[in-house]
Amino acid sequence: MKLWFITACLALAVGACASAPTTxxxxxxxxxxxxxxxxxxxxxxxxVVAEPLKGQNLLYQxxxxxxxxxxxxxxxxxxxxxxxxxxxxxxxxxxxxxxFVPPSLQNNDTPELTVYIEQFHGRFDxxxxxxxxxxxxxxxxxxxxxxxxxxxxxxxxxxxxxxDSLSTGLQQVATQIAP
Numbered sequence: 001m002k003l004w005f006i007t008a009c010l011a012l013a014v015g016a017c018a019s020a021p022t023t024x025x026x027x028x029x030x031x032x033x034x035x036x037x038x039x040x041x042x043x044x045x046x047x048v049v050a051e052p053l054k055g056q057n058l059l060y061q062x063x064x065x066x067x068x069x070x071x072x073x074x075x076x077x078x079x080x081x082x083x084x085x086x087x088x089x090x091x092x093x094x095x096x097x098x099x100f101v102p103p104s105l106q107n108n109d110t111p112e113l114t115v116y117i118e119q120f121h122g123r124f125d126x127x128x129x130x131x132x133x134x135x136x137x138x139x140x141x142x143x144x145x146x147x148x149x150x151x152x153x154x155x156x157x158x159x160x161x162x163x164d165s166l167s168t169g170l171q172q173v174a175t176q177i178a179p
Contacts, residue, residue: 021072022072023072023073023074024072024073024074024159025074025075025076026058026073026074026075026076026159026160026163027075027076027077027082027163028082028083028086028163028166028167028170029086029163029164029167030085030086030089030090030167031077031081031082031085031086032085033084033085033088033089033102034089034092035099035101036092036099038099040096040097040098040099041097041098041099041111042098042099042100042101042105042106042110042111043098043099043100043101043110043111043112043113044100044101044102044103044105044106044110044111044112044113045084045087045088045091045100045101045102045112045113045114045115046084046103046112046113046114046115047080047081047083047084047087047114047115047116047117048080048114048115048116048117049079049080049083049116049117049120050116050117050118050119052067053079053117053120054079054080055069056074056075057069057070057071057073057074057075058070058073058074058075058121058122058159058162058163059120059121059122060121060122060123060124060162061121061122061123061124061129062124063124067121070159073159079120080117083115083117083120083170084102084115085102086167086170087100087115087170087173087174087177088100088101088102090170090171090174091174091177094174094175098111100113109139111136111137111138112136112137112138113134113135113136113137113177114134114135114137115132115133115134115173115177116132116133116134116135117130117131117132118131118132118133119131119132120166122154122159122162122165122166126153126154127151127152127153127154127165128151128152128154128162128165128166128169129149129150129151129169130148130149130150130152130166130169130170130172130173131147131148131149131150132147132148132173133145133146133147133148134146134148134177146176146177148173148176148177150169150172150173150176151169152165152166152168152169152172153165
């Protein structure tokens with residue numbers, strides 16, 4: 001009887017170790033900031049993410065009221081920086097009269113575009129959702145602002161397809177937020 005019990009415990013312990021899930025890390029598609037070569041006036045781009053998005057976990061909305069925080073599917077870098085870099089690259093590709101730069105290139109008189117991300121996740125209906133608003137400030141005064149809401153169809157299943165869809169959605173956000 002003792003031998004049977006010890007064998008069963010060992011089998012359970014070995015089985016538990018063998019089935020431990022692996023953690024996967026994800027990045028948005030265009031998170032390496034590229035400084036445009038053109039000499040234009042700078043606008044500092046800042047991104048502020050809502051509290052639920054500040055963690056490392058990817059989010060998935062499982063029904064109309066429930067968000068699921070993934071445990072083994074995590075962001076490989078801080079989400080606010082990844083979104084900022086991808087948005088800056090997208091904005092700079094739009095041939096605007098200014099270039100969007102990270103806060104490290106700010107001086108005392110640099111205008112500032114702050115993008116607040118309130119929703120950034122996959123959804124149960126096969127879409128990804130990005131919502132928020134932007135505020136443009138110059139010399140301490142708010143001069144413009146706008147809301148944005150983008151739903152993007154997810155092509156395929158899984159977290160990688162969700163990340164691709166979110167990246168596509170950020171391209172659409174870039175067209176809506178520029179002052």
